[in-house]
Amino acid sequence: MTAVPYLALIASVLALLLAYYFAKVVLRADQGTELMREIGAAIREGAMAFLRREYRWVSVFVAAMFVLLLIVPIDGRPAASFAYLMGAVLSSVAGFVGMRIATAANTRTANAARQGAAKALPLAFKGGAVMGFSVAGLALLGISFNYLLWVKWIGVDQAFQVVAAFGLGASSIALFARIGGGIYTKAADVGGDLVGKVEAGIPEDDPRNPATIADAVGDNVGDVAGMGADLFESYAGSIVAPVVLASLLVPVFLDGDSLAGSFGDAEGLLMYPILIGALGMIASIIGALFVRGREGRSLSGQLHTGQYVAMALTVVFAIVGTLVLFSGSPTFGGYELSAPIFLAFTIIVGLLGGWAIGFTSEYFTSEHFKPVKGIAQQSETGPATVTIEGIAQGKLSTLPAVVLVVAMIGLSYLFGGMAFGDAGNEIGLYGVALAAIGMLAVTGVIVAVDAYGPIADNAGGIAEMAELPPEVRGVTDSLDSLGNTTAAVAKGFAVGSAAVTALALFKSFSLTAGDQVLLDINDTAVTIGLFLGAMTPFIFAALTMSSVGRAAQAMIVEVRRQFAEIPGLREGEPGVKPDSRRCVDISTQAALREMLLPGGLAVVLPLVIGFIDVNALGGFLAGAVVTGFLIAIYMANSGGAWDNAKKYIEAGAHGGKGTDAHAAAVVGDTIGDPFKDTSGPAMNILIKVMTIVSLVFVPAFL
């Protein structure tokens, strides 16, 4: 039993070693021509500069929270403050390392693409895997280290509050990384495209466009660093949530006593989520080693193989681990864990649920299915009908996602109760919490596949800017389109786990508040909270979309200025270069300035409402979690569908490039940019930050 945290430590060290090994392989590869080196350096410098400045700003916020956690009467002080700091620091480190390697991998992938896709694929994948395993490894390391460090000193129940503070630290970084990165990437993309493609009439990624480097930087800042911080937080949250919930549920349901008394008995239930995290990590490492880029085999098959191997092994490990850990149907308090295998089933429910949500995302966003084809069809009658249909399909896509989440909640609740021979008992909530960890057990390999996409995309951009032969761009494009499909699966895991994790955190919040909170929907304070909470994701979407608009305008003004003031730039005279640094600088400043309001609100709102009325806060969280989940799905899928409808037309449907239909689809794609890359993904973090802030501060509210 006590071996579990050590097993988790070992698994995380293995993950970090794998990341180190992959990083070596990437850095050893050839960077290509002089021009490629130069472009790669510009992108890397821009991305790292943004990250440094972002961290500088966020460190002020983190310091303030650190002090707040020291002075406000929460549980587990002062250890919680330090755990918070550690969560923030480890998340930053994972982001920094992942970004450093991703920006190294893109030029090297472009260079490898000159020798074909089979050479380029493993490089791009390994680049992404460094991020994936840094994220998962450092998160699991932090959680198990904190637990082992504090459990002896401050007692078990306090130790779990400390673990929650670690999660809050991870959330703080993720919040700003997601919002800032999301605004950066789309401001550069939309702003650059509108002047470059529309006004100056030069193609995308053309070196004459001063915003091209900023656009490439944005891909890394948003899709690599933002997503990495997001998944660090998701992964940490998915372990923190069931661990904390178990520490609260177990004493309440198993003997009604305080945790300290029953801990000896219930230790297995508390360690179980950490065990699954460790086992999933080992499965992910093995899965990642299966992606090799063999010649003559389908590229998508190889990427999928990695995922499926990791998932299948997780299932096997979970069953075996469960039966070993709970052999002999142990008794906890008065309850017998008569059928432990049902706990493994909740893990499997989560894993399959995450995969299924990913599949529905793919259905709604891939050009192989009806929704995207329907949107492309509407392009024949102009941009308005494209937009209407895209919004309608995105909203419709909430149906299967909600049905799957609801089924996951219901099934895992049922299995949780059945494990104790009592289906329908409230102890089933333990099962709901486990579903979240099941969903994210294979985070390492999922992030790897997801971060692979922007690396391939960037490689294409570099190939264009470095004027490599068109075949090379063809290779990177094929790698890129592959990434789009696999990324849909990753998004499904991220958004599904956000809902289930937030739910588990919410239950923990109510349990911590105990009898002092009345979460009856009929209570007027709860009703008011419900309205305010449901409103928050709408406001958050509005603020982030407007931010992209304003930041894009700043970029447009600068690009126009350069085309007007730098003689020969538009005409592409040899030796005339745009001032890319200034564009990078403008995007950086705008993104950092614009992230403050939405990011600050996410932390301040639950604190303000909580100090006024805890019942209202309960309603607020419920409203925000549910609506935030729906808007996350809707915006991500509408955006993805427009993107692929455009690509579908570019591939020749409805007349192909240059037609009115294509122009209409481009409008849809541009509308979808902030949907899928700024506002939508920020929702996942919003709902978790708000619940975890509430959970950590609930003792202070009461």
Next chain:
Amino acid sequence: MTAVPYLALIASVLALLLAYYFAKVVLRADQGTELMREIGAAIREGAMAFLRREYRWVSVFVAAMFVLLLIVPIDGRPAASFAYLMGAVLSSVAGFVGMRIATAANTRTANAARQGAAKALPLAFKGGAVMGFSVAGLALLGISFNYLLWVKWIGVDQAFQVVAAFGLGASSIALFARIGGGIYTKAADVGGDLVGKVEAGIPEDDPRNPATIADAVGDNVGDVAGMGADLFESYAGSIVAPVVLASLLVPVFLDGDSLAGSFGDAEGLLMYPILIGALGMIASIIGALFVRGREGRSLSGQLHTGQYVAMALTVVFAIVGTLVLFSGSPTFGGYELSAPIFLAFTIIVGLLGGWAIGFTSEYFTSEHFKPVKGIAQQSETGPATVTIEGIAQGKLSTLPAVVLVVAMIGLSYLFGGMAFGDAGNEIGLYGVALAAIGMLAVTGVIVAVDAYGPIADNAGGIAEMAELPPEVRGVTDSLDSLGNTTAAVAKGFAVGSAAVTALALFKSFSLTAGDQVLLDINDTAVTIGLFLGAMTPFIFAALTMSSVGRAAQAMIVEVRRQFAEIPGLREGEPGVKPDSRRCVDISTQAALREMLLPGGLAVVLPLVIGFIDVNALGGFLAGAVVTGFLIAIYMANSGGAWDNAKKYIEAGAHGGKGTDAHAAAVVGDTIGDPFKDTSGPAMNILIKVMTIVSLVFVPAFL
């Protein structure tokens, strides 16, 4: 005390007499040229034909519900079945009469516009007022009649359930009228515009376009009949909800006994909402008589005067009526109504809240304020940025609306308690229910002003089609733009009251269910319900938007066919006429077919969930009400803002008509069409239908 229902009967008869008088005035006015008569007749026939066919389809649904209410064990059988039928029939009658007069008023307004705005304004207003006072008069008549009819026979508590069934009848009609009408009007509008303006290059409302008549029919079907049925339902609901809630709350809080025992005491509290309805009606009648169209005075001032007089009188009447009804601080059960004036304050809170929500709608949708100007500004960079900014502003507009609704709920809850000398007591819920009736007390005059808009719009269309001189079109345009501002206020009342009414109905649902429902958000069934409920408005929006798209496509195909097959049509050769009837027919069929799925879902979903698990239904309703309210505001305001951004540009901003900026704004406007006229308005009814179905059927669920 017992005089109150009779006072309500008298007020409703006065309202109907006013409607009759206004109808006479309208029908007596001159219809203009032969061509105008012809066009007017075509529009009237198309609109009435749609209404007849819609009623035929809906009558099947109503008959099925009638039988269901007879056989399922609900309260107040069989009276409830007949009250249901009466609610449905009276709503249909109000719609029929209002539509008949509105379609008569449009040609006559066009003709009067030849003599200037001062002649045209009162005609258009009177046309709208027939709808307004038919709606309010018949609703109040039905409620007071049903109450008086049944109270003696089946006892007080059952009588209130019968009143709820009346509300359900009204909702059934409103649901299908809103959805069907909303799909019809936008299918004809979008479909006609896309072929006419975009492909054939002929202006809007050109008689050569086969869809022009269908478009005009759509304005009546959607904006007049749909909105009338909507407000019949809103008004009935706003009286039914507090009446039923009072009948449930009063015995629970005042003496804990059953209603039958305490009724003698509490009668005043039960009659009070009906009294306010009657007083508000009289105030509205007086207000309506103030709109006269005097020469030399500002037109908007005259329309506003009617509204403000009605509101001010309602405040005065409410204070006096309250003090008279509750003179001497009567005691109910053990509670003394020590400060009855606070009950009048809840009415005033509702009235001002509705007005304030309307004002925020105006802020976000009028070209005089920053949001619309910002959207117009974004048109300079194309349709994508227009769309992004419009969506962002619409979502942002939920902030003031939610803050106002939450403030209304909080204040009226507080005042409700203070009336009994006990602020914070649960009896304060009575105050929340009263706020809803306060909000809609002036329905008559509000609907009048709202229905005025489409009449003025139609008059403009007729002037165009009948080839009247451009000055006439100028006059009708000025009347129309006036209608847009006043309509924003009406929309504010409609959406604000929907939230408060649905809330009151929801509380009634829980009280009826009593101890058998546990609405703790932490309960797993409630959580699942919350997710499903919050999802429903998203699906509803998706379905209705897709319906508009499909119906518009059917129209596009037909218009293209006519231009291709009727020689000389496009060129406008004399004597060549399009086959308008076929277009009207296609819109009618498409709208009726498409309304079945969303309409059916709204009724079936709560029934299915309720029979499975009543706790889940509670969560479902809470999620649906909150999210539906947010989406209603967002879609209505985004749509309105795009519409006015386009008009702002057409008036000369950013280069005016014919520029790329204008083309971009037109795309925004077209996207906004189903937002503001189909999906958005349907949300108000969706949330009320679902709560009222649940309320009526709750005895059967348990």
